[in-house]
Amino acid sequence: MARRRFGDDYPPDRQWSEKATVVGRGFRFEGEILAEDVVIIGGRVDGSVRTPAMVHVLAGAVVNGPIEGGAVLIEGAVDGDITATEHCELRHSGRVRGNILGPRVAVAEGAYLQGRVRATDGGVHRFRERRR
Numbered sequence: 432m433a434r435r436r437f438g439d440d441y442p443p444d445r446q447w448s449e450k451a452t453v454v455g456r457g458f459r460f461e462g463e464i465l466a467e468d469v470v471i472i473g474g475r476v477d478g479s480v481r482t483p484a485m486v487h488v489l490a491g492a493v494v495n496g497p498i499e500g501g502a503v504l505i506e507g508a509v510d511g512d513i514t515a516t517e518h519c520e521l522r523h524s525g526r527v528r529g530n531i532l533g534p535r536v537a538v539a540e541g542a543y544l545q546g547r548v549r550a551t552d553g554g555v556h557r558f559r560e561r562r563r
Contacts (some may be wrong), residue, residue, distance in 0.1 A: 450461045452466040452468070453473070454473060458475070461479070462478045466484070468488070469473070469484045470486045473491070474493075476495070478495075479497045481498075483501060485502040492508070492539055493508045497511040499514045499515075500516070501516050503520070503545070505519070505525035509527045511528075512546075518533055518534060520533070520539075522546060524542075525542045526542070530549070531548045
């Protein structure tokens, strides 16, 4: 089986669609986010985030609470457990204090993780990001 890159399932045009929920940079949200489509966090969320689609925590963003999503991409900071039904990727700038659970989990060289990882299908993959 050929491995697909994370971005192949969620290209930029799907992430930034009209249906996406966006917490912009400099914006602070307190409470629970329940969405039906992609959630992109560039600011700060104090509360849980849940969607069957993708959750993308951008570099510089902060989430204080659990995240549940189909796919979860972490470039910022998360203080809470992460559950992904498809896959979870922790990029080199990502910082997680909490447990990660998902079928496939990838952790980039340089990422910070304080917690346990449980990959239920395919194990944990470590990788070095190619910077452009």
